[in-house]
Amino acid sequence: EPEVTQTPSHQVTQMGQEVILRCVPISNHLYFYWYRQILGQKVEFLVSFYNNEISEKSEIFDDQFSVERPDGSNFTLKIRSTKLEDSAMYFCASSRRDPMSSYNEQFFGPGTRLTVL
Amino acid sequence: SQKIEQNSEALNIQEGKTATLTCNYTNYSPAYLQWYRQDPGRGPVFLLLIRENEKEKRKERLKVTFDTTLKQSLFHITASQPADSATYLCAFSGGYQKVTFGTGTKLQVIP
Numbered sequence: 001e002p003e004v005t006q007t008p009s010h011q012v013t014q015m016g017q018e019v020i021l022r023c024v025p026i027s028n029h030l031y032f033y034w035y036r037q038i039l040g041q042k043v044e045f046l047v048s049f050y051n052n053e054i055s056e057k058s059e060i061f062d063d064q065f066s067v068e069r070p071d072g073s074n075f076t077l078k079i080r081s082t083k084l085e086d087s088a089m090y091f092c093a094s095s096r097r098d099p100m101s102s103y104n105e106q107f108f109g110p111g112t113r114l115t116v117l
Numbered sequence: 118s119q120k121i122e123q124n125s126e127a128l129n130i131q132e133g134k135t136a137t138l139t140c141n142y143t144n145y146s147p148a149y150l151q152w153y154r155q156d157p158g159r160g161p162v163f164l165l166l167i168r169e170n171e172k173e174k175r176k177e178r179l180k181v182t183f184d185t186t187l188k189q190s191l192f193h194i195t196a197s198q199p200a201d202s203a204t205y206l207c208a209f210s211g212g213y214q215k216v217t218f219g220t221g222t223k224l225q226v227i228p
Contacts, residue, residue, distance in 0.1 A: 033216075035216075042218050042221065043161060043206065043216075043218040044218070045215035048214065056214060058215070091160045091161070093216075103148075103149050103210070105151075105163040106163065106216060108161050109160055111158070111159065113158075
């Protein structure tokens, strides 16, 4: 069964460094998302991406964050200058576009645990 | 402000019994209410979706109800098994938009 994959599974970085988190969504999916979950807290939406542009973003997704779909398979989240409070689990998700349905479920990846020291 | 509230206390239940989890919300008019399962260190896994004009939805041992008057959803797992032990997340969305999650309720099924 196809699944969303994410690399790396764990990333440790120094405060102020740039990190890129990578995701490979399910191949026929057209909607892509990033979420994060700080330890012990709820899963929070960061950004959604469709048709090569951001369709929605949260207050968390400030100028330090960017997303890109550099080729037909990868979807990346970049944090330019990491802060201690960026330490969290980052989940990528994707969903397909079904013209017969107004909703399609989002499939989540296993996550990347980001630790900022 | 919009809130999705789930019981933060863990729910312990004997194997074979029905587990019932509650999700209450305020200042929301969700088009779609969903339930996800999350295991430790893993991403959420979609279980069921119910639309605002539906009262109940079933899938195998799972049942979801949606009461827009009470602003509440109930999630039931019948004949619970130890493998059902996980955190269950209530969530809202509208179409292909973001999913907004509650804090989740941890379910422990005791053999």
